[in-house]
Amino acid sequence: MRIRDRRLLPRCELPVSAYCLGLLALENFATEMGQPQMTEHSHRFRVETPMFPLGSVLFPGATLPLNVFEERYRSLAQRCVGNEELFGVVLIEKGHEVGGGDVRSSVGCLARIFEHREFADGRWALLVRGETKIMIDEWLADDPYPVAITSDFPDDVNDGSIEQGMEVLKRLADLIAKAKSVGYEMPTIDPEAFAVGADAEELGYRIAQLTPSGPFDRQKILTRRSCAERLSCVEELIIGLEEVLDATRGNK
Structure with a gap:
């Protein structure tokens, strides 16, 4: 039998000893029933x-x-x-x-x-x-x-903001506009429409998905433990692409 509800258990206010005994009992029960176990450190x-x-x-x-x-x-x-x-x-x-x-x-x-x-x-x-x-x-x-x-593999902190996401998104939109002006075929972005209905985390992943990058750069973004870190990582990629594009335009 597989557990499909992957949410964390609610915080418990029991004394430490009782809490540890409770975890041990839960692990023993899970083992007996063939259930997946909770890790002691990550809960x-x-x-x-x-x-x-x-x-x-x-x-x-x-x-x-x-x-x-x-x-x-x-x-x-x-x-x-x-x-x-x-x-x-x-x-x-x-x-x-x-x-x-x-x-x-x-x-x-x-x-x-x-x-x-x-x-x-x-x-x-x-x-x-x-x-x-x-x-x-x-x-x-x-x-x-x-x-x-x-x-x-949840985030360590919930530090994302729509404002940071919109700044990175507008920078990406500018990059795409420059790339299109020299012949690259890329989708046009309307930042306001692109962000409709998204919270900070969702917007960050949408921007990461749209940013031109290879699999290892995308993996680096995926492993970041906060929305702010992911957006910073994406912005670094965009800056690198801007430099490459500027060099390309300068040589023409």
């Missing part, structure tokens, strides 16, 4: 999660199309579609998506399937949306797809 549930290592990074709130043709990942798709179950997406740092033997990142993102199609030859077309960040605590034996013990 977060550790769960067994089907995993899909990729050469790209999935952000919370972002969508990602997947063409599933390997037999083991067909099994993963069938399981997750049939059980309405989430799976983890994690970046392959070294190696390839096909065949195994790869080196994977330790931080990924849970993915929810919201559109799917199975073809007559057994392939699957999936459209997934990123949910929450996860830490990969331990890799298990393939079953037949990769499986890992994972836990939540």
